[in-house]
Amino acid sequence: MREDVVTGPDEQDPIDPQREHRGKVDFTGVQWGSVEWTMLCMLYLRACESRLAHPILGDQRAAQDVSRIDYDFRRIHRRIAPAFNQFGVALRGAHFEAWITDYLNRRPDSVVLHLGCGLHSRPVRLAVPRDVRWFDVDLPPVIALRRQLYSESDTYRMIGSSVTDPGWLDELPTGGAVLIVAEGLLMYLTPAEVTELLHRLVDRFDTGELLADLLSEWGPRLSRIMTSGIIKWGTRDGREITRWDSRLRLVEDVPVVDGFDRIPLSRQRFLYRMVHAVPTSRNYDRLYRYVF
Known part of the structure; x- marks a missing residue:
């Protein structure tokens, strides 16, 4: 993960891909802490930021991709503190x-x-x-x-x-x-x-x-x-x-x-x-x- 990403608990509601768009693309084989996992963390941060009323980047495609991917994004959410880190990204x-x-x-x-x-x-x-x-x-x-x-x-x-x-x-x-x-x-x-x-x-x-x-x-x-x-x-x-x-x-x-x-x-x-x-x-x- 990038050195400037703070980790820890976060109060922002997580994105739930299982609720929004069930199991279209299977990424469950991505290992926790791998390069591919870091990529998913960055995607998730962009998706979180796109949900704001007045986003800076507003990457709606990231939100669409998160909704298509079958992965434990709730666990990622707990790890990477989106409420702060989404803005650096x-x-x-x-x-x-x-x-x-x-x-x-x-x-x-x-x-x-x-x-x-x-x-x-x-x-x-x-x-x-x-x-x-x-x-x-x-x-x-x-x-x-x-x-x-x-x-x-x-x-x-x-x-x-x-x-x-x-x-x-x-x-x-x-x-x-x-x-x-x-x-x-x-x-x-x-x-x-x-x-x-x-x-x-x-x-x-x-x-x-x-x-x-x-x-x-x-x-x-x-x-x-x-x-x-x-x-x-x-x-x-x-x-x-x-x-x-x-x-x-x-x-x-x-x-x-x-x-x-x-x-x-x-x-x-x-x-x-x-x-x-x-x-x-x-x-x-x-x-x-x-x-x-």
Whole structure:
């Protein structure tokens, strides 16, 4: 699970997929604590946020998918405290999607590589220009689950592979423009793996942008205490990326918690305001936009 997700009891009513839409897709084999389980937690948080009267992200497709999936979401609800965590997920997603939409408006003929896509609904929910070719990439077990909810088309493909395996790039076109979206991914790779991935992608296309969220230098420190060191590296200002591949240029960055004033619930808005007020917590998770 992401390092910035608080766990514990929660007073918000859980979504009950068994009541809303019985057993359409069987995910009961997903093991508690696995990568696939983390993906379901993120999906559930987006679904919870979409139920609010004035959501920030408003991912209605996430709510539909939760209602279709046969899994113990009540247990997930008790574990991940949606009343607080749904807003971090929503703020991060809204920042990413504003950048994605802006890029596609400027380059409606581009390729999109959504790395570590999980169960995000972006290719069907966003206004994607018809000439865009969108590739969702994640580990084979994740894509196997995803295929139960989504179908491919002439302009939409799913690739089951680790992003560190160079073989998956053979399924991509070459040249032209690309938008690389890496949400909740790069901090789990080693610096050497990130460097190799960036080199391969920038080599393959003529121009493009990279959108990524990165944790501060506190990320790996906290990870060694809390999660056996699954966070491999942290950043002070996002410029490690530009040093690892000098063709990439940092043009914009923003804290995930920017926009906390949009949170519609007063208690949670106050808590996020406190997070935003302290530089260490405000800058713990930032989004970065690079161009090449």
